[in-house]
Amino acid sequence: MSTPRTLRYIFTLIISLGLQGQWQVRGQQTTADTTMVADTVKPKIKLPDRSGRHLTLGIDVAHPIIGQFVSGRQSWEFTADYYLAHDLYLAAVGGFGTSIVGYTDLSYKTTNTFLKAGVNRSLLLRNDSADWNNMFIGFRIGAANISRSGAAYTITDSLWGNSSGTQPGKNFVACWAEIGMGVRVQIAKNVSAGWFMSGRFMLNGKSFKDLAPAYIAGYGRGDKNSAFDFDFFVNYSVNWKRKAQRNTPLTGSSKTVSVEVHRL
Amino acid sequence: MTKRLLLCLSSLWLVFAACTQERQPCLTPKTASFNVVCVHLASDTATVAVDTALPNAVFAPVTQTGIVPLVYPLSASFTLSLSSVSDTCMWLFTTDSLKYALDTLRFYYQRQLTFLSNACGYTCFYHLDSFRTTHYNIDSAFILTNSVTNNVNTTHFKIYIHPDY
Numbered sequence: 062m063s064t065p066r067t068l069r070y071i072f073t074l075i076i077s078l079g080l081q082g083q084w085q086v087r088g089q090q091t092t093a094d095t096t097m098v099a100d101t102v103k104p105k106i107k108l109p110d111r112s113g114r115h116l117t118l119g120i121d122v123a124h125p126i127i128g129q130f131v132s133g134r135q136s137w138e139f140t141a142d143y144y145l146a147h148d149l150y151l152a153a154v155g156g157f158g159t160s161i162v163g164y165t166d167l168s169y170k171t172t173n174t175f176l177k178a179g180v181n182r183s184l185l186l187r188n189d190s191a192d193w194n195n196m197f198i199g200f201r202i203g204a205a206n207i208s209r210s211g212a213a214y215t216i217t218d219s220l221w222g223n224s225s226g227t228q229p230g231k232n233f234v235a236c237w238a239e240i241g242m243g244v245r246v247q248i249a250k251n252v253s254a255g256w257f258m259s260g261r262f263m264l265n266g267k268s269f270k271d272l273a274p275a276y277i278a279g280y281g282r283g284d285k286n287s288a289f290d291f292d293f294f295v296n297y298s299v300n301w302k303r304k305a306q307r308n309t310p311l312t313g314s315s316k317t318v319s320v321e322v323h324r325l
Numbered sequence: 326m327t328k329r330l331l332l333c334l335s336s337l338w339l340v341f342a343a344c345t346q347e348r349q350p351c352l353t354p355k356t357a358s359f360n361v362v363c364v365h366l367a368s369d370t371a372t373v374a375v376d377t378a379l380p381n382a383v384f385a386p387v388t389q390t391g392i393v394p395l396v397y398p399l400s401a402s403f404t405l406s407l408s409s410v411s412d413t414c415m416w417l418f419t420t421d422s423l424k425y426a427l428d429t430l431r432f433y434y435q436r437q438l439t440f441l442s443n444a445c446g447y448t449c450f451y452h453l454d455s456f457r458t459t460h461y462n463i464d465s466a467f468i469l470t471n472s473v474t475n476n477v478n479t480t481h482f483k484i485y486i487h488p489d490y
Contacts (some may be wrong), residue, residue, distance in 0.1 A: 163349060167446040214447040218356070221388055221408035224449075226438070265389050275443045 085119040112190045113303055115144035116243075117245075117253070119296035121156070124278075133161035136278035140294055148183035152199060154292075158278020169212035169272070175205035177239060193298060194243050199257065205277050212272055228272060230295040236264040237280055239245035245296065253296045351445035354475040359405040359432075359451075363420075366464065378403045380442050383429075385417040396422060402480075407434055407473060409449040419462055420486060426461040428455045434473070441475075450474045455483065462487055 119137035127137045136158035142150045154177040163169045179201030187195070208230070215225040241259025248254050263269075266286040274283035281288030361384075365377035378401045385394040386405075396418075397403055408414035414445045434451040441448055451473040458466055464485040473481055 096425065164446065167443070204359050216409050216447055216449060218406075219412065220386055220393065220406060222390075222410050224410045228438075270440070272440045273443065282443075 112144060112146075112187075112305040114299075114301045115193060116299045117142050117193075117296045118299075119294040121292045121294050123256075123291060123293035124158075134276050135159045136276075138279065138292060140292075140296070142181060148187075149182070150181040150197070152181045152201065153178045154201065154203075154279070156279055157239060158276070160274060160276035160278075162275045166215045168208040171207055171274040171276070173205045173207040173235075173274070173278050175203060175277070177203035177214060177279060181243075191300075193253065194246050196242070198242050199240070199259070199261075201239040203237045203239055203261070203279055205235045205279055205285075206217065207231065207235060207274055208279060209272065209274060212316075231271070233268060233274070234265070235269075235277055235280060235283070238262050238264060241246070243292075245294075247298075251298045251300070253298060255294055255296070257292045257294065259290060259292075261290065262286065263288075283291075346428075349442075349444040351442070353441055353445055354477060355441065355448050356406055357448065357450050357473050357475050358477045358479075359407050359473050359482065360480045361403045361405055361484060362480050363401050363403070363484045363486055365486045366488050377469050379420045381422045383417070383422045383427075384420050387415040387417065392417065394422075404477070405422070407432060407449075407451050407453075409436060412436060417435060418484075428461050428463050429457075429460045430463075430466075431457045440475075448475065456482075460487070464488065 117140075119140040121136075121140065124136035124138060136156065138154055138156035140152070140154045142152040144150055155175065157172070157174045159170065159172045159185040162168055181197040181199040181201060183197045185195050187193075209232070211230045212228040213225070214228065215223055216222050239259045239261045241257055243255055243257030245253050245255030260279055263280070263286045269283060277283045281290050362380055363377050365373035366374055378397060378399050379397070382397045382400060382403065383394050383398065384403055384405055385392045386406075386408075389410075405416060413431060413433050416432075417427045418430055419425045419427050421463065432453065433455045433471070434453045435454060437450045439448055439450045440446075453468055453471045453473055456466065456468065464487040466482065466484045467482055468481065470479050470481045472479075
């Protein structure tokens with residue numbers, strides 16, 4: 062991995078952790094301040110999460126657009142995340158893509174499907190239980206099943222003469238880890254948009270020494286052990302109440318509610 | 326505020342996407358370098374060889390299309406190549422284009438198809454097995470390194486120029 066790219070990832074990671082730390086401190090201060098007012102609540106009590114169920118389904122619009130400008134490369138990505146509790150989301154991304162390499166001295170085609178699974182952690186305090194706008198960091202583990210066609214090659218030699226041949230097709234499995242940061246903003250009722258930029262680190266890069274795929278949908282350039290990419294998602298959200306909320310509507314004293322607003 | 330941030334960073338992403346290149350430049354040597362060094366023994370009984378900058382050395386590959394003489398003025402190190410279309414190749418060699426007869430160097434090797442990168446494509450590396458030579462200018466010769474790759478810093482073959490030179 063080249064040094065500038067490493068520095069870029071480290072910088073992004075530091076910024077992300079810094080932001081997270083800042084908001085955690087803010088959250089603690091707010092809780093502490095409120096605790097002074099509401100003296101019936103002990104500081105260390107973990108309050109129940111009062112948010113409802115929240116499922117988001119989305120599609121990445123960035124890569125199909127890029128595919129119109131970069132020849133021989135197509136990628137479709139679909140995302141889903143589900144709110145667990147306490148600012149933690151379960152996230153999954155799946156998709157497929159193709160890549161066609163058509164150079165004069167090298168030509169082949171790859172197709173792949175992929176699946177990524179992980180978690181998102183929100184960095185922003187929410188205004189209320191219906192506020193799903195957020196900035197988050199995410200970690201995922203990804204895997205792709207890649208099929209490469211036979212590769213036709215030509216070795217150019219002006220002195221001895223050119224030679225050419227074909228390498229047989231092959232199937233690969235790629236595994237990588239991904240860490241990133243994103244933003245999501247509600248733009249209409251149940252519709253939101255947002256981006257996710259991430260650094261990706263190949264875990265089994267040695268298996269690609271024999272003609273690494275030029276492009277792996279969901280990862281990026283297959284001949285690099287690290288990649289950096291942006292996704293831009295348009296999402297549709299589905300919300301419903303938890304079972305406890307349906308049975309017993311939330312009630313409580315004004316003191317208790319004043320704390321819960323900050324800890325949703 | 327968050328929406329403005331989103332729009333700004335979306336613009337940044339578009340700039341990033343627009344800069345994506347079709348094919349990365351090839352930054353590694355695509356051809357395997359076969360590096361030869363010439364040294365000189367002062368006499369038949371001498372044991373210490375000295376580097377010999379040949380005044381007007383000529384290396385000429387014998388290819389399918391003919392002989393292509395390559396002249397190297399005042400040099401003791403030479404970068405040649407092996408044929409990627411055959412398991413043997415022949416070079417003609419003389420220390421001085423005007424004074425001495427031509428020696429024949431024939432190399433025998435195994436070709437190894439090697440993938441460099443998507444930017445560079447494929448190339449041939451070689452495993453040098455043996456060689457044969459005549460002895461007009463050449464006293465003796467040795468293979469120093471069998472593996473011939475695109476590493477330009479490795480010396481593969483050493484030629485001892487005849488003491489009479």
